[in-house]
Amino acid sequence: MKVIFLGTSGSMPSQARSSSAVAVRSKGEIILFDCGEGVQRQMVAAGVGFSRPTRIFISHLHGDHILGLPGLIQTMTLLQRERDLYIYGPRGLMGFIEAFNSILGDPGFDLVVGEIASEGIVFSGQEYEVRAISADHDGPSWSFMLEERPHPGRFHADRALALGVPQGPLWKRLQQGEDIELGGRKVLSIDVVDPPIRGLKIAYSGDTRPTEKFSRASDGADLMIHEATFDDSLIEKAEEDGHSTATQAAETARAAGAGMLILTHISSRYPDAGVLLEEAQKVFPKVKVAEDLMELELP
């Protein structure tokens, strides 16, 4: 999986930071978290295509998280996208999409829109699933957990041969976890295949005050992407506006035992986000501040 930070600004974009959007590329598929103004141009800059299977997860209906949707959909139409586009987000999302479609015209492909009414699995696919967790912001707001399905463990051809299983379709059945019969003997999958490797887990906070719920749901996440709109001196403003400070984001990552923390949704008052990094590092050393077009390869 590759994670690309398309836009990392707070509520106002700056010269260096476009509005909120994160792309995850997984096996030729694109997963987008939020879709701030300018996302289509950032996708061009990052080389993220417009025709792949794509699922968009919108955390909440504030302008800086959704105003890139209409232009993205228009460009996909101009490029003659044929594949359905899946968009999930809070109640009201459908109304927003209908409102701009009524002005700009219907897209040339099907939009499949899912409004999230309660916490739980939003999408469950063969390769990954996405769960929504209530965020603590302004109006209906969601955080998301992206969890890859476990990968099959390593197949040991030498052991299979030693047990008398010839190369061919039987190997495949064993690889897929099936036990087989061979000349009256049983060969167990676990004797020739390592245990499944757990898939990657990415936790995306959206805009939120720090919550225990998000921290618990993020348990063991390989990557936590947490908003850190403000530095600690503005903790009261963060509380008031429904945001987090850098230290609060770091505390959340520590509590979750995350593998890595990336801070994003950086207020335009920090042309240099060094202060946020320093504060977070004191609590959780494996932290970076997102920059636009920063890429992260998850092994």
Next chain:
Amino acid sequence: MKVIFLGTSGSMPSQARSSSAVAVRSKGEIILFDCGEGVQRQMVAAGVGFSRPTRIFISHLHGDHILGLPGLIQTMTLLQRERDLYIYGPRGLMGFIEAFNSILGDPGFDLVVGEIASEGIVFSGQEYEVRAISADHDGPSWSFMLEERPHPGRFHADRALALGVPQGPLWKRLQQGEDIELGGRKVLSIDVVDPPIRGLKIAYSGDTRPTEKFSRASDGADLMIHEATFDDSLIEKAEEDGHSTATQAAETARAAGAGMLILTHISSRYPDAGVLLEEAQKVFPKVKVAEDLMELELP
């Protein structure tokens, strides 16, 4: 007057070109022609402020000309703009603005929206006026003529003194074009003040096939900003899609006797717009292709 090309792309933005928007700075006031996605970020990059008196003229309601409006208005609200914002454009503009306001919330200042129903003066102010001319595109579409009011001619203090007019309030009255009486004698303004200097004229095509109407209305424009979506090999596509080729834009500028021509709305198929420049130069040598954030000082 300073003209700043904020976005110069065709219907799809590219890595180098943001969606359509041109800013004119005139005596502390901002005039915007079109407001494509990303305009607020381009305004930050160009140092165009969000709090000045601002009038926005929208040529037509296609996404690449209007999708920057919601984010611009949201950012002005976040920055606590108090001044009214004036927006003029085709019928349907109000519906578009109401649609996104209903999702994003009302702005913190007054929007004064004028839907243009027919050709003629759209705005008439002390410093300049803007006229709308029908464009030939897709649905209701407008081109705009921005004309500065004439500036008072040079005042000749030496002549005023020679005619016995002492420095003071009488000079001001003469400067403002008033004839005065002095000791039973008449002193005429034209004897001490040069004729008024005509103001600048900027012609903005919006998206359009070439039209004689626009060319006639642009008569003597100091600057013509004309779309040139395609090169001449795509003249049939231009006709079909309601656009112009570089040569057609140049012919329009030549017919109008324009002082200078800037080509914009450049299709993303031209990472190098040299072909457009070459074609236009053959017809009208005083031509440039707009680049994002290019600035032009008009004397």
